[in-house]
Each structure stands twice: as C-alpha cells, then as structure tokens.
Amino acid sequence: MSIFGIPIFPDQASTFAKDVDALYFFILAVCAFFALAVAVSVIYFGIRYHKTHDGEIGARIEGNLPLELLWSVIPTVIAMVMFGWGASVFYHLRRPPDEAMHIYAVGKQWMWKFQHLEGQREINELHIPAGRPIKITISSEDVLHSLYFPSFRTKMDAIPGRYTELWFEANTPGTYHIFCTEYCGTNHAGMIGSVIVLEPSQYQAWLQGGGLEGTLAQRGAKLFNDQACVTCHLDTGQGRGPSLKDIVGTTVALQDGSSVVVDEGYLRESILNSQAKIVKGFQPLMPTFQGLISEENLVALIEHVKSMSPKATTAAPAETSRTPSRGALQPTAPAGEKK
Amino acid sequence: MLDKLKIPEHHYLNNGHSLKSWLLTKDHKRIAIMYLMSISVMFFIGGLFGVGIRLELATPQGDFVSADTYNKFFTMHGVIMVFFFLIPSIPAVLGNFLIPPMIGAKDLAFPRINLISLYIYWIGGIFTLYAMIAGGVDTGWTFYTPYSATGSNTNVIPTAIGIFIAGFSSILTGLNFIVTIHRMRAPGMTWFRLPLFVWAHYATSLVQVLGTPVIAITIVMLAVERGFGFGIFDPARGGDPVLFQHLFWFYSHPAVYIMILPALGVQSELISTFSRKRIFGYSFVAFSSLAIAVFGFIVWAHHMFVAGISTYAAMVFSFLSFSVAIPSAVKTFNWSATLYKGAISFETPMLYAYGFMGLFAIGGLTGLFLATLGLDVHVHDTYFVVAHFHYIMVGGAIMGYLGGLHFWWPKMTGRMYSEFFSKVSAIMVFVGFNVTFFPQFVVGYLGMPRRYHSYPDEFQVLNVMSSAGATVLGLGYVLPVIYFLWSLKYGQVAGPNPWGASGLEWQMQSPPLTENFVETPIVNTEPYEYEHVVVKEKHLV
Numbered sequence: 116m117s118i119f120g121i122p123i124f125p126d127q128a129s130t131f132a133k134d135v136d137a138l139y140f141f142i143l144a145v146c147a148f149f150a151l152a153v154a155v156s157v158i159y160f161g162i163r164y165h166k167t168h169d170g171e172i173g174a175r176i177e178g179n180l181p182l183e184l185l186w187s188v189i190p191t192v193i194a195m196v197m198f199g200w201g202a203s204v205f206y207h208l209r210r211p212p213d214e215a216m217h218i219y220a221v222g223k224q225w226m227w228k229f230q231h232l233e234g235q236r237e238i239n240e241l242h243i244p245a246g247r248p249i250k251i252t253i254s255s256e257d258v259l260h261s262l263y264f265p266s267f268r269t270k271m272d273a274i275p276g277r278y279t280e281l282w283f284e285a286n287t288p289g290t291y292h293i294f295c296t297e298y299c300g301t302n303h304a305g306m307i308g309s310v311i312v313l314e315p316s317q318y319q320a321w322l323q324g325g326g327l328e329g330t331l332a333q334r335g336a337k338l339f340n341d342q343a344c345v346t347c348h349l350d351t352g353q354g355r356g357p358s359l360k361d362i363v364g365t366t367v368a369l370q371d372g373s374s375v376v377v378d379e380g381y382l383r384e385s386i387l388n389s390q391a392k393i394v395k396g397f398q399p400l401m402p403t404f405q406g407l408i409s410e411e412n413l414v415a416l417i418e419h420v421k422s423m424s425p426k427a428t429t430a431a432p433a434e435t436s437r438t439p440s441r442g443a444l445q446p447t448a449p450a451g452e453k454k
Numbered sequence: 455m456l457d458k459l460k461i462p463e464h465h466y467l468n469n470g471h472s473l474k475s476w477l478l479t480k481d482h483k484r485i486a487i488m489y490l491m492s493i494s495v496m497f498f499i500g501g502l503f504g505v506g507i508r509l510e511l512a513t514p515q516g517d518f519v520s521a522d523t524y525n526k527f528f529t530m531h532g533v534i535m536v537f538f539f540l541i542p543s544i545p546a547v548l549g550n551f552l553i554p555p556m557i558g559a560k561d562l563a564f565p566r567i568n569l570i571s572l573y574i575y576w577i578g579g580i581f582t583l584y585a586m587i588a589g590g591v592d593t594g595w596t597f598y599t600p601y602s603a604t605g606s607n608t609n610v611i612p613t614a615i616g617i618f619i620a621g622f623s624s625i626l627t628g629l630n631f632i633v634t635i636h637r638m639r640a641p642g643m644t645w646f647r648l649p650l651f652v653w654a655h656y657a658t659s660l661v662q663v664l665g666t667p668v669i670a671i672t673i674v675m676l677a678v679e680r681g682f683g684f685g686i687f688d689p690a691r692g693g694d695p696v697l698f699q700h701l702f703w704f705y706s707h708p709a710v711y712i713m714i715l716p717a718l719g720v721q722s723e724l725i726s727t728f729s730r731k732r733i734f735g736y737s738f739v740a741f742s743s744l745a746i747a748v749f750g751f752i753v754w755a756h757h758m759f760v761a762g763i764s765t766y767a768a769m770v771f772s773f774l775s776f777s778v779a780i781p782s783a784v785k786t787f788n789w790s791a792t793l794y795k796g797a798i799s800f801e802t803p804m805l806y807a808y809g810f811m812g813l814f815a816i817g818g819l820t821g822l823f824l825a826t827l828g829l830d831v832h833v834h835d836t837y838f839v840v841a842h843f844h845y846i847m848v849g850g851a852i853m854g855y856l857g858g859l860h861f862w863w864p865k866m867t868g869r870m871y872s873e874f875f876s877k878v879s880a881i882m883v884f885v886g887f888n889v890t891f892f893p894q895f896v897v898g899y900l901g902m903p904r905r906y907h908s909y910p911d912e913f914q915v916l917n918v919m920s921s922a923g924a925t926v927l928g929l930g931y932v933l934p935v936i937y938f939l940w941s942l943k944y945g946q947v948a949g950p951n952p953w954g955a956s957g958l959e960w961q962m963q964s965p966p967l968t969e970n971f972v973e974t975p976i977v978n979t980e981p982y983e984y985e986h987v988v989v990k991e992k993h994l995v
Contacts, residue, residue: 121915125900138829139899146819149783153790153815157808160793161800166730172984173731173796182791183738183784190783194776197826202769204828209765224605258601259695261760261835265901268832272761274696275600276689279762292910296835296903298594300605301521304906405690 128291128312129267130284134204136268142197208269211282215250218243219331219414222253222260222273225302227293228411232418233322234330236411239308241293243285244318250282252379254410261297264310272297278379285312335419338412347401350423356401357394363424368395382417459947461868465965480565481968485572486551487866489542492572494935496538496579499586503531505928508890508921516908524907525592526608532595537617538579540851541624541709544716545631545662546575548858549655551866553631555959555966556649558640558975563633571626578620585612594905596706599687599698603679611677618673621666624712628662631655640958642977646740649957649981650726650733653740654719657747661708661715665751669705672698696761703754711750713847714814715743717854718785721810724857725789727955728804729796732982735788742781749778759830768827775825782818786811801953802876806857809884813849817842820895838898841891849887856883856934863938864952868965869945875937882930889923956987 116124127133164173218241219230229237229251243249253262255273263270264283271281295306313321328334339345347356357367362377370393375381384391386408389401408416466483469475476484506527510518519527550568554561562568585591591613593602602610635648635656648656676698678684685691687698726733733739755763755771763771789811798804820842824830833839860880864870893916902913909917951960958977962970979986 122900122912123896135828135832138826139823142823142826142829146822150815150819153786154812156790157793157811160790160796161798161808164729164793164796164798166797166799171730171797173729174794175732176734176795177732178735178738178788179791183735183788186787187780187784191780194779194822197822198773198776201826201828201830202772205759205768205772205831206765208828208831258605259598263835263901263903265832265836270760270831270834274762276695277762292901294901294903298525298598298601298905300592300601301525303525304516304521304903304908307910 126266126287126289126291128285128287128289129264129269130286131204131208131268132266134207138200138204141200145193145197208281211250211280212248215248215282216244218249218251219411220251220253220262220273221256221410221414222262222295222299222306223256223410224258224300225295225306227260227262227295227306227308230331230411230414231322232331234328234334235322239293241308241310242318242321243310243312244315245285245288245312246315248282248284250280252278252280252414254278254414256410258299259297260295260299260306263294263296264291265294266291267310270296278383285310288312288314288317330418331415332418332422335412335415335417335422338408338416339419342404342408342416344416355398357397359420359423361424361426363421364426369393370395370397379417379421382420383413386413386416459949461947461965462963462967464967465868465963466968467867467965469968478569480561480569482550482554482562482565482568483866483966483968485568486547488572489546489550489575492576492579493539493542493547496534497931499583500531500534500539501928501931503527503534504924507531508924510907511909511917512921514909514911514914514917521907522592525594525905526590528905529591529594530586533582533591533613533617535847536595536709536713537620538575538582540713540847541620542575542627543713543851543855544720544858545627545655545658545712546571546623548651548720548855548862549631549658549716550627552862552959553634553652553655554638555962555970556652556957557635557638557643558958558971558977559634559638560969560971560974562630563638564630567626567630571623571630574626575620575623578616578618578623580616581619582613582616585609585616588612596702597676597698598702599676599679599695602676603687610680614673614676618670621670624662625666628659628666631659632663635659640975640977643958644977646737647977647979647981648740649719650722650736650739650743651716651719651957654715654722654743657743658712658715660744661712661747661750665705665708665712668701669709672701672705675701696758696763699758699761700755703757704751707754707757708747708750710843710846711746713851714854715746717810717814717851717858718743718746720854720858720861721785721789721807721814723955723957724803724807724861725792726982727861727953728801728807729793729798730954730984731792731796732980732984733788734791734794735784736981738784739788742784745781746778749774749781753778756825756830759827760834772825772827772830776822779818779822779825782814786815786818802871802873802880803857803861803953805877805880805884806853806860809880810850810853810857812884813845813853813887817845817849820845832901833898835904836898837894837902837904840904841894841898844891844894849891853883853887856880859934861953862959863941864948865959865962865964865966867942867945868948869941870948870952871934871941871945872937875933879930879933879937882926882933886923886926886928886930890920890927891923893917893919893923951987954984954987956982956984960987 221228226238229241253273255275260273267283269281269283271279290309290311293308293310347354348359350360352358366374366376368374387405389403390399393399510524588609591608593606675686679686685693687693687695753775756775759768897913897916948964950964
C-alpha cells in the first residue's frame with residue numbers, strides 16, 4: 116500500500132499477515148489515543164494557564180490518589196490485553212502444524228541456501244506453493260543470521276550449532292523479499308533474496324524441473340555409505356552402533372541411565388559430538404564429525420535417517436531442540452568458523 | 455533592573471586559572487565542566503559517524519562508502535554515543551554539578567574518586583579512539599558472538615577494553631552519588647524533600663553500580679574467547695553464542711535506563727519550575743524512578759524473542775516488559791497534571807520539556823509494539839526498532855540533557871544565552887528529529903532491516919526524508935555550541951535565580967563559590983514551594 120507513491124504498508128502474503136497487522140492496528144489505535152490525549156492536554160494547559168503577570172504562581176495541588184490509581188490501573192489492564200493477544204499470535208507462529216511441508220535453510224556468509232526434500236537446492240531464491248503450511252528448519256554455517264520474510268510477518272535467527280525453525284502459510288502468489296536481519300559482517304545487506312510463491316500446480320511443474328541428485332534423503336543415503344556410517348549402524352541391530360531403523364520419535368535409554376527422544380537435534384548432536392550421549396549397551400567408538408561435514412550434508416543425513424522411520428513421518432524436531440533443557444547449551448556445532 | 459546584576463567577584467571558575475588547578479581539582483563543578491567538554495567532543499565524533507550513515511542511506515545503492523566502512527560507521531556511532539556520550543551525559547555533567555548543591559552539600563562524598571572517574575573515562579575514551587584511528591571496528595555496538603569472536607578482523611579488543619575501562623568510571627560515579635545522597639544531605643533535607651532530579655539519579659546510580667560489572671565480565675569473556683579461543687560462546691567447543699546475548703542485554707537493557715532516568719529527573723525540574731507549581735504526585739514520580747530501575751533488570755530477553763529462546767521464556771519476558779510501561783506512563787500523566795492550573799511560561803528549557811514529552815511519549819508507546827510478542831517477530835531488527843530507541847535515547851535522553859543544560863547554564867556560567875537563537879535551536883531539534891526518525895517506523899514496518907549498507911529501491915523516499923531531517927537536526931545541535939560560547943563573554947548576567955526556581959541550587963550565587971554555600975543551608979520547606987521563592991525574588995530585585 117502506498118500514498119503519493121511512498122510505500123507505507125507491506126504486502127500481506129501469508130495467513131499470519133492479517134493476524135499480525137490486526138494486532139498492529141489495535142496497538143497503534145491505543146497509542147494514538149494516549150499520545151493525542153497527552154498532547155492535547157499539555158498544549159491546552161500551556162495556553163489556558165499561561166502565566167499572566169510576574170510573580171504569579173501555580174495553584175497548590177499536591178496530587179490526587181484516586182487519579183493516580185486510575186492512571187496506573189487503566190494502562191496496566193490495557194497492557195495485559197496487548198500481552199495476551201500478542202502471546203496468542205506468537206504461540207500460533209511458533210507451532211507448525213503436523214502436515215507442514217518441510218524445507219531446510221542454511222545461512223552462510225552471505226547467502227541463504229534452501230534444500231527441498233524432493234532434492235531441489237536453491238540459493239537466495241525459494242520456490243514454494245501457496246495454500247500449504249511450510250516449515251523451515253534453519254541452521255548456520257558460520258555466524259548468526261536471521262531469516263526474515265517481511266510479507267509473511269515472520270523471522271527466526273540462524274544460530275551456529277543448533278536448529279531453529281519457523282513456519283508460515285503463504286496465500287498470495289507473487290515474489291517477495293527475503294532478508295537477513297541479524298548483522299553478519301561485510302555483505303550483510305547483500306544477504307537478501309526472493310521467495311516465489313507459486314500456485315500449487317505451477318509448483319509441481321517447478322519441482323519436475325530440478326532434483327538432479329535425487330531427493331534429499333537419497334543424497335543422505337549416499338553420504339551414509341560414503342562416510343561409512345553403514346558399517347556400524349546395521350539395520351539388524353548386530354552392528355557396533357545401534358540400528359537407526361524406526362528410531363525417530365522414539366525414546367532411547369542412554370548409558371548414564373537417562374533417556375532421550377530421537378529428533379533432529381539429537382541426531383545432529385550424535386553426528387557432530389558423538390560421545391555426548393551414548394545409547395545403553397554400546398561402546399563410545401564413533402568418531403566425531405565436527406568440522407568434517409557441512410550443514411547441508413548434515414541435513415541430508417538426518418533426512419535419510421528419518422526416511423528409515425517411515426511411521427514417524429513428522430517428529431516434532433526443532434521445537435524440542437529449542438527448549439533450554441536440550442540443545443541450547445549442548446555442544447553440537449560444526450567447527451571451522453571463518454577466521 | 456537586571457543590568458545592575460554583576461558576576462560575583464569570587465566563584466569556582468576563577469578560583470585558580472592554571473591548567474593544574476583544573477586537572478587536579480576536587481571541585482565537583484569543575485569536574486562537571488571537564489566532563490561537559492569531553493562528552494561534547496565525543497558527541498561531535500559520534501555525530502559525524504551518524505552523518506556518514508545518513509549520507510550513505512540517501513541512495514539505495516551502497517555508493518558513498520564501502521560496505522566495510524559503512525559497518526564501521528554504524529558500529530562507532532553506536533559505541534561512542536552509547537558508552538561515551540549517553541551514559542555519562544546527564545549524570546556526569548548535570549548530576550555532578552547539581553547533586554551536592556541540591557541537597558545542600560559542599561561537594562560529593564568522595565571528591566578524589568570523582569576526579570579519578572573522569573580520568574578513567576578519558577583513558578577508556580583514548581582506547582576507543584585509538585581503535586577507531588587504527589581502523590575501527592565493525593561488529594555493531596552489540597558485539598554479538600560468534601561474529602565478534604571469530605568473524606571480524608577489526609579492532610574488537612581495543613574497543614572492548616575502552617568500554618571496559620569506561621565502565622569503571624560509571625560505577626564510581628554511581629557509588630559516589632549513592633553515598634552522597636545518603637550521607638551528605640543538609641539538615642532538614644529529608645528523603646521526601648529531595649528534588650526529583652536527585653531521586654532519578656539515585657535510581658540511575660543503583661543501576662550503574664549493579665549492572666556495569668556484568669558488562670565488564672562479559673567483555674572479559676569476549677576478549678578471552680577472541681584472544682585465546684576459550685570456547686565460552688563457541689558451540690563447537692561446548693559454548694553457546696546466545697549466552698553472550700543474555701549477558702550483554704543483562705547490562706545493556708538496564709543501561710537504557712541509565713540513559714533515560716536522569717532525563718526524566720530533569721524533566722520533573724523543568725515542568726515544575728516553568729509552571730511554578732509543585733509536581734503532581736511527588737511520591738509517585740519518585741517511586742516510579744525506582745520501579746523503572748528495578749523492572750529494568752528483569753526484561754533483558756525481550757531483545758531475543760527470535761534468538762531461539764523457548765516460547766515460554768519469551769512469554770515471561772514479554773509480560774515483564776509491559777511492567778516497565780506502567781511507571782513510565784505514570785510519570786507522563788503526572789507531568790501533564792502538574793501543568794493544570796499552573797502559571798506556565800515558555801522559556802527555552804520549557805520548550806525542550808514540551809518536546810521531551812512528545813518524543814518520550816512516542817518512544818515509550820512504540821516500546822509496546824516491541825514488547826508484544828506476535829508483533830515483535832515482524833519488526834525485530836528492522837528500522838522500527840532503530841526509530842524506537844532513537845526516540846528514547848535521542849528524543850528522550852538528549853532532549854532532557856539539552857533542556858537541563860539550557861536550564862542550568864546560567865547557574866554554571868553566571869550568564870544568559872540568546873533567548874531567540876536557543877528557541878530556534880529547540881524547535882529545529884524537535885522538528886528535525888521527527889522528520890529523521892518518524893519515517894523509520896514506517897520503513898521498519900515495511901521490513902527494512904537495520905545495519906544495511908544498501909537496500910531495495912522502494913525504501914528510498916522514506917530514507918531520503920530521514921537524511922533530510924538529519925540535516926535540520928544536525929544544525930539544531932550545532933547552534934547551541936555557538937550561542938553558549940558567545941554567552942560566556944557577552945551573555946547578560948543571570949543573577950542567582952533567573953527562572954524563579956525553587957531548588958537549593960538557586961540560592962547559591964551564579965556561578966557558585968567553590969564551596970557552594972558559605973553556611974550549610976537548613977531546609978524547612980517542602981520541595982517545589984514557589985511562595986517563598988517569589989518573595990525572595992522581589993526582595994532581591
């Protein structure tokens with residue numbers, strides 16, 4: 116939206132946009148009311164009670180307790196409404212629906228790399244279908260970044276060493292901005308791209324065009340062989356490492372007596388810092404892959420492992436890795452940050 | 455009548471003319487004057503970087519300076535303005551000068567420590583200026599890891615050391631104020647007779663003393679991380695990059711209140727003096743300062759709603775953040791109510807006070823947008839945030855500082871500045887500020903991220919408005935330098951109480967004696983009593 120050619124309001128291209136904008140206009144109205152009330156009263160008082168002669172002093176008024184309470188309580192109530200409304204929109208923003216289509220994003224100085232499960236890989240461009248919830252799992256190859264879709268009203272930081280996620284449902288086909296909003300060095304302003312929202316049929320056509328290396332899980336399967344994971348992680352359970360068949364979403368017992376739910380965060384940790392959590396009954400033999408595997412290959416491997424658990428098609432992944440009990444303080448990152 | 459007034463024969467400015475008499479002084483007023491000169495230099499340097507930013511952003515292409523240079527511009531702008539101008543501004547200049555006389559004391563509790571804090575500030579400043587001359591730093595004033603630890607090839611450590619050192623100056627000043635306010639009050643100067651300026655500084659000092667050590671420790675951690683690869687913030691070594699953000703904002707959010715609380719104190723003095731009326735709801739205004747200082751410590755993670763903290767943590771911090779809004783609103787309503795049935799006049803300081811109310815209201819209200827979770831996700835790290843904190847820090851803190859400087863200038867120097875030019879400057883600052891920063895709310899909601907060297911074409915018109923406004927704002931800041939310097943020699947002699955104000959500081963001669971009061975005053979009236987002031991004024995004239 117624009118006035119005299121000056122844009123004043125961003126496109127609304129996701130199902131969130133209307134919710135967030137409604138909240139925005141509510142707060143704007145409240146703020147405009149209070150700002151105007153204060154402005155009008157101070158200007159009116161300034162004129163009405165202008166000093167008329169030298170030596171004049173103001174009326175002797177100490178204060179007024181009921182008035183003080185009134186203007187403490189009313190803003191408190193209004194603030195609580197804002198809080199509640201904002202929290203409910205936020206909660207919705209943070210809960211991807213189970214059926215969401217999954218895409219991986221990796222932030223790297225200074226580009227965004229996107230990987231579709233079907234195998235397509237894109238840089239600074241993201242093709243998605245309209246009318247379908249989409250969940251993006253985000254990681255970083257080097258420093259902090261933040262994946263921002265202004266027309267969808269959502270963003271999430273990319274944090275080295277862990278997965279974060281965001282979701283949205285685009286509802287208007289078109290091309291919109293992607294920005295990096297966490298300062299990341301020299302070419303931060305160049306870390307921008309476009310998200311291209313297609314009609315579902317167009318999206319299917321687009322999918323047919325690429326995917327030369329097979330799906331993401333197939334690429335992961337190849338890595339699973341190349342990195343010799345397959346020599347220990349036998350499907351039979353007889354190998355030196357635990358079988359990875361049907362484990363995603365299950366709870367496994369660990370050597371130290373605790374247990375862990377197998378999700379993307381745990382798989383990531385087990386590859387990069389393999390000694391951190393040893394499954395009960397196994398020896399700590401696995402070498403660390405810290406610094407030996409890129410973020411992009413890591414997600415391919417994880418997708419492969421997930422494909423070995425067909426029943427658990429959508430384990431709730433990054434949400435759990437975001438809780439402080441796991442993930443946040445765990446050593447799970449690739450080494451090799453830029454020096 | 456006024457021209458009969460003469461500058462008194464003896465005062466703190468002519469009590470010794472040698473350089474040594476300044477550099478080794480223990481007089482809080484001379485130290486305040488040296489702070490005034492130092493922070494003015496820093497403001498000028500920080501302002502030049504701001505000019506560089508606005509020049510670059512006048513066009514969408516990054517065509518004025520290179521991306522690396524631009525990144526250094528906004529980093530140095532932030533570092534210098536925050537740590538070397540805003541944090542010391544009102545406390546070290548106006549607080550230093552005025553707290554002792556306002557409570558009827560002859561100096562601060564620890565005059566030598568006061569002088570040491572100035573030297574510490576200078577040493578910190580020299581480190582940071584060295585880092586600037588040696589090539590600058592490009593991490594942003596927030597120094598987020600891992601970029602600041604492993605990504606940046608610029609002078610991170612010298613700059614950080616400069617901030618580390620300057621922090622001690624802030625701690626010592628705060629400590630000095632706390633002890634002074636507790637122990638040095640004149641007979642009869644009870645806690646509830648203290649000017650609200652003193653209450654605001656008391657709250658500020660608590661934050662300085664409790665918060666600043668945290669940034670010091672954080673800087674040490676960053677230095678060992680960068681210098682020796684400790685791995686505190688490096689996930690590959692078992693660290694966490696987000697931990698840095700928690701530590702940084704644990705200080706840096708309260709630091710916002712170090713900047714704004716003293717300005718709120720100045721505001722209370724101005725509103726009362728120029729409406730010749732007792733401040734409405736004195737105790738509410740006093741306690742709201744303390745409430746802001748306390749709540750300020752428990753809201754830090756609202757800077758991190760999209761930094762991977764849990765959904766529930768985000769909700770708790772959002773809830774707590776709204777709690778800061780209440781005392782701020784209470785203050786604004788009380789200032790407005792003070793004007794009711796006052797005897798209001800619009801000398802220059804009052805123009806600043808009115809401007810302050812407008813800008814602080816917008817700055818505070820837009821904070822509500824950012825505290826609201828669902829909305830913050832969209833506007834976080836966009837120009838909306840840049841506009842919001844400039845409304846608070848520039849619109850609030852600098853308006854307060856300038857208003858205070860114009861108010862107490864006759865006390866500090868004994869002379870008046872040009873009424874006409876100072877009003878022109880106040881209006882230019884207000885208008886220029888709004889033209890600069892209001893469009894940034896709009897461009898922020900459109901989605902323009904902060905710290906961008908270049909940007910998509912559709913944001914240009916709003917950015918050009920910003921740059922144009924900055925020109926007016928810049929001129930508005932230069933003007934006072936000229937008429938203040940002019941006033942030192944040619945200004946009309948002010949006399950002890952040119953505004954008919956009620957505080958104890960106005961009972962001293964202008965400029966004051968080195969010892970402030972010949973006899974310790976005895977206080978037997980409530981604060982902001984104008985009846986006896988008027989009588990005295992007539993008697994004097």
